[in-house]
Structures are given as C-alpha cells and as structure tokens.
Amino acid sequence: MINRRDLLKLTAASALLPPIVGRAATADEPDLRERLLVAQASPVLRRDRLPEPIVIESVELLRHGEQFFVRVRSSDGTEGLALTNKRVIRSIYPMLPALVMPHFVGKDARDLDKLIEGVFVRGHNYKWQGLGFWSCVAWVEFALLDLIGNHVDAPLGELVGDRIRDRSGIYYANGDRESSAGAVVDQLEELIDISGAKAVKFKLGARMRYTDASTKRDFELIPLARKRLGDDVTLFTDANSSFDVPLAIRIGQQLEAHGYGFFEEPVQFDHYDETRAVAEALEVPVAGGEQVYGMRRFQWLIENEALQILQPDLLFFGGFVRSIRVARMAEAAGLKVVPHMSGFGLGSLHVLHYASVVPNSMPYQEFKGDKDGLPYEVIGTGKPLQSIDGEIDIPSGPGLGVRFDPDYMRRFKPVEP
Ligand SMILES: [Mg+2]
Structure with missing residues (x-):
C-alpha cells in the first residue's frame, strides 16, 4: 500500500519528468519527438x-x-x-x-x-x-x-502534395517457402524476365516459426540468390516474424555479407523490443509495419530505431492520408518508406500514387502483375498497369486514374x- 509520503515522492518524481512534447528523444536528435508529432498531425489533403x-x-x-x-x-x-x-x-x-x-x-x-x-x-x-x-x-x-x-x-498525389515522380521502379515478391533454394531462384529469374524488375523479394524462415529445414534452406538461399541473380539486382527478404533474436542476427549477418537491401519482420511483428535488438545488432536495414495499426506505434518504432524502413499497408493502416503521415514521420527521422501491398487487383495503383508524392519513398514498389484480369484501363493509355523494363508509369488521370469497363x-x- 502506498502511504502519503511515498505518494508525495512519486508526485515529486513525476514533476521532474520532461514534458512529452519537445522531449529529447535521443541524445543526438534532441527535437526528434517534436518533429514526429508535427509530422503526424499536419494537414494532408490540400x-x-x-x-x-x-x-x-x-x-x-x-x-x-x-x-x-x-x-x-x-x-x-x-x-x-x-x-x-x-x-x-x-x-x-x-x-x-x-x-x-x-x-x-x-x-x-x-x-x-x-x-x-x-x-x-x-x-x-x-x-x-x-x-x-x-x-x-x-x-x-x-x-x-x-x-x-x-x-x-487532378491525380491522387496532387491532392496531398506536389507530384515528384511520374514513374517508379517495381519489385516482385516470391512467396514460396516449400521449394528448394534452387527452385526459388529459378522463380525469381522468371519474374525478372517477365517484368524487367531490378529488385525482387523472397521469403525466409517457416512463417511465424523456424525449423531445422527452413534454417538450412535460408543459409543456402541467401548466397545462392546473390550468386545467380548477380550484383545488379536489389534483393529483399521477408521473414514474416519467423525468428528469435539470436537466429535473426545470424541470418542478418548473412544478408549483410551478400549485400541485401532489407530484412523484413525478422522477429514477431509486435515484439518491438526484440525488433529493436535485431536492428541494433545489424547494419542491414530492418523493415516492418504491415501489422501496425496505431500512429503512435509507428512513432515508437521510429523513435527507438527499431525499424529503418517503414511499411504501412495503405489499406490495413487506414488509407492514404494516415500513411502519408507515417511517411512524413519517417522523413523527419531520415528514414525510407515502402508500403506493404495487400491489395490484390489494384493494390499497386495505391502504392504508385503514394510513391508519386512521397520524397522518401524507396525506388522500388511492390507489383503483383494483373493476376485477377480485372477489366480496367489506365486513363490515357487504354491498358492496365504494365511493368516495362522494371518500371511503371504512374497514372496521371483524375483521381485513381483508371476506368472500369x-x-x-x-x-x-x-x-x-
Ligand atoms: Mg511482409
């Protein structure tokens, strides 16, 4: 039970705590907290x-x-x-x-x-x-x-800022965790052939867990993909929360040794302290955010240097406006964003419009092709979104810039x- 004297001590101690706004977030970035709060609260729609x-x-x-x-x-x-x-x-x-x-x-x-x-x-x-x-x-x-x-x-980007990009690079993601390392690299080669993509992503671990077999495959796949795809292809990996901290660090060191671009969700997505521990131990950027729903959660992840690449999902996180706020927070901290892309069908359209207006966007946006065969065309081209030489023209017609049959x-x- 707290007596009156303890209560007074606690009250006195709390009075000494710095106020939240303007508080030193890190020793070398004394006003980061304030900039993050401004970034997430400023008007978005122009x-x-x-x-x-x-x-x-x-x-x-x-x-x-x-x-x-x-x-x-x-x-x-x-x-x-x-x-x-x-x-x-x-x-x-x-x-x-x-x-x-x-x-x-x-x-x-x-x-x-x-x-x-x-x-x-x-x-x-x-x-x-x-x-x-x-x-x-x-x-x-x-x-x-x-x-x-x-x-x-006006196209979507111009409703929230100045359009700074008319086209964007794309990356393809491979979701295969069952095939051998060699077969996965075969599939990556095929994706590069059909799209001209300069970047690809593949899976690590066994999805929310790892096994002896998955770890053996990971250690084989990481160097093999680099060797066979060459140094000019940017390689990303996604562990979907598979590892614990020690294994994530060992895997991450392999990624560093072979020049990988990022390491997505190395440990369970909502284990923020563990994510930070992995990021602290590694040079390869740690990416994440597809399962973050609160603005202040993103703020924490940025402020505590748990993530170096922020991946809000433009749908799961509540849309374009909220995701622009995440990009602005990332920018304030000198970090990059590349949205997670959940929208089959026209999900690529959303992330391309986002890239059109976000200066700290990564050069490659996820593209899944047109698997659904939706009857739509980009206004002005009469065709669906297409990757040519690994790049897509961002629609410039009004709104989303597409027309359905x-x-x-x-x-x-x-x-x-
Ligand atoms: Mg992912």
Whole structure:
C-alpha cells in the first residue's frame, strides 16, 4: 500500500519528468519527438486546391460475386470508386455499413483529414482498431480521393502534395517457402524476365516459426540468390516474424555479407523490443509495419530505431492520408518508406500514387502483375498497369486514374445493410 509520503515522492518524481512534447528523444536528435508529432498531425489533403464544397451525397457498397466496390457520389452527381481487397472484405464487409459509411454521408469531402479522425472515435469504433476497421475506412477514403480527383481533374498525389515522380521502379515478391533454394531462384529469374524488375523479394524462415529445414534452406538461399541473380539486382527478404533474436542476427549477418537491401519482420511483428535488438545488432536495414495499426506505434518504432524502413499497408493502416503521415514521420527521422501491398487487383495503383508524392519513398514498389484480369484501363493509355523494363508509369488521370469497363460495373448491385 502506498502511504502519503511515498505518494508525495512519486508526485515529486513525476514533476521532474520532461514534458512529452519537445522531449529529447535521443541524445543526438534532441527535437526528434517534436518533429514526429508535427509530422503526424499536419494537414494532408490540400484544401487550398479545392475551392468549392464537395458534399458527399451517398456512400454505397456494391457487390458482384467475389468483388466489392465502394462507390461515393457528391451532390452534383460526380462519382468516386474504390475496388476493395476481395480476400479481406468477404470476412468483414458488414463493418462498412455498420461502423464506417454513415459517418461520411452529408459531409464535405474537403474535410477528409478530420473525417478520418472522426470515424475512429465515432461510437465505439476505436475499440475495433485493427486490420478490419481500418481497411473499411481506407476503402471509403480511396473512393473519396477518386471523387475529389474527378472534381478538380487532378491525380491522387496532387491532392496531398506536389507530384515528384511520374514513374517508379517495381519489385516482385516470391512467396514460396516449400521449394528448394534452387527452385526459388529459378522463380525469381522468371519474374525478372517477365517484368524487367531490378529488385525482387523472397521469403525466409517457416512463417511465424523456424525449423531445422527452413534454417538450412535460408543459409543456402541467401548466397545462392546473390550468386545467380548477380550484383545488379536489389534483393529483399521477408521473414514474416519467423525468428528469435539470436537466429535473426545470424541470418542478418548473412544478408549483410551478400549485400541485401532489407530484412523484413525478422522477429514477431509486435515484439518491438526484440525488433529493436535485431536492428541494433545489424547494419542491414530492418523493415516492418504491415501489422501496425496505431500512429503512435509507428512513432515508437521510429523513435527507438527499431525499424529503418517503414511499411504501412495503405489499406490495413487506414488509407492514404494516415500513411502519408507515417511517411512524413519517417522523413523527419531520415528514414525510407515502402508500403506493404495487400491489395490484390489494384493494390499497386495505391502504392504508385503514394510513391508519386512521397520524397522518401524507396525506388522500388511492390507489383503483383494483373493476376485477377480485372477489366480496367489506365486513363490515357487504354491498358492496365504494365511493368516495362522494371518500371511503371504512374497514372496521371483524375483521381485513381483508371476506368472500369462500364458493362462490368453494371453487374454490381448495392449490398443491403
Ligand atoms: Mg511482409
């Protein structure tokens, strides 16, 4: 039990603690904390480029088979569309009309920053924080950005800043943990052949665990990929939380010896102290963030030098605006971002628009090709997104810069709440 004297001591001690704002974060970066707080709180949507109110008249969820779209309309009849991630939405779509969509109806889309903050605290929505809730917010947000872009005839990037890139390099990721090291390198060669990619990523460990067999394969694969693909290819690896700290450090040293670009999720994704321990022991940059849902979690990871490359997922983390805030925090700390790309279908479109406007973006964005065969075209080219010589032109048409086949869209019907 605390007596009065102890309580007074505690109170006195807490009075000596430095205030949170402006507190020295690290000895050599005394004002980092303050810069991170400014970066995450500054306006994102450029209201100065939006002279007229854009009143959101409707927010609808449309479905045809396995595919869902969010469609928004403003009072003058302009539309915005966002294709959702079909692997995610089929498990969670009732959250959209129940928790998220009604918050936006009747509001001015120019207040997007505040609407996103508002939907988080609406009712008890904050208790739902996680992949499901934030993905729902992100889909509505991408539809609204498409709508706003259509209103002012500007691509998505120009709604939040100055477009600094018209094209971006891509990397392909290989997800095979079953095949031999040699067979994985065969697959990487094939991906490079079809896309011209200058960077590829492959998996390490056994996904959330490791085994003797997976470790043997990792130690074989790391030098083999470098030897066969050559020094001109940038190599990334993703452990999906497979290792403990000692093994992560041994693996990381191999990555360093063979000049790898980053080491993603070496230890369990929410073991932040362990992630920091790995990062402290290694020179190869540690990447992560695809399973981070809170802005202050990213702040902690940056401030404590646990991650050197930040990977917010533009859908899982709640959309473009929130992910821009992460990029700005990373920039304030001199770090790079490369978003995790969860959106099959048009996920690449989101990360390309992000790269168009984020100065500290890495030179390669993840691209999965057009596996779904979606009937869409990039406005101005008449073709889907294509990697030529390992680069993709970032769409410059209004909003998301793509158009779906009208016959295909007519098959979609509203999902009743
Ligand atoms: Mg990953």
